[in-house]
């Protein structure tokens with residue numbers, strides 16, 4: 001008997017460590033499909049189009065919104081980000097569980113459309129540690145960093161709407177817990 005494919009949604013403030021935990025979990029669960037989001041933000045050094053994100057200009061993003069290609073999309077930290085419906089449907093239809101790394105607005109929209117989705121919230125140990133991680137990552141300018149820290153407060157207020165919460169303090173413990181949660185829902 002195979003596992004039941006599930007749709008997982010992971011959210012949390014920018015810098016909480018979602019991408020870090022997902023990369024670790026996917027090494028240990030290679031069949032977990034990751035839907036590549038689209039965004040209008042500029043690529044960071046080292047990011048690859050079609051792998052990190054589908055990097056779209058505003059016009060192309062709007063065209064895809066009008067064409068109904070997005071399962072969800074939202075304005076996040078001053079840019080648009082969206083999940084392409086076709087990618088998610090194809091993975092689920094092939095029997096593969098899928099994980100979306102998206103913001104809180106997107107997560108709650110996905111839950112409305114797909115009530116069986118499992119929502120997992122990643123919390124930083126503190127706002128001070130969140131700031132330290134974002135500064136150490138060094139990918140945001142000061143204005144963007146401040147915006148992300150401001151938005152973190154309202155995102156954290158929605159954590160109780162999620163099925164599961166993980167505090168990403170020790171990265172090994174947090175990635176073990178994320179994998180354990182995913183396996184438990186796959187049955």
Ligand SMILES: Nc1ncnc2c1ncn2[C@@H]1O[C@H](COP(=O)(O)OP(=O)(O)OP(=O)(O)O)[C@@H](O)[C@H]1O
Nearest residue numbers: 013014015016017018019020133137168169170171
């Ligand atoms: N448990 C941890 N302890 C210390 N540093 C961590 C931990 N987890 C992640 N980091 C570091 O914190 C920074 C932010 O992590 P990451 O990029 O994974 O965050 P994110 O939540 O995916 O952010 P974004 O939403 O902006 O994509 C990275 O430099 C990462 O190496």
Ligand SMILES: Nc1nc2c(ncn2[C@@H]2O[C@H](COP(=O)(O)O)[C@@H](O)[C@H]2O)c(=O)[nH]1
Nearest residue numbers: 014037073074076081082083101102103106
């Ligand atoms: N609603 C959506 N939010 C998304 C999607 N992809 C990413 N995100 C969120 O954006 C922030 C910032 O990402 P960054 O790469 O610029 O640091 C991230 O925290 C995600 O929560 C999406 O498809 N839909």
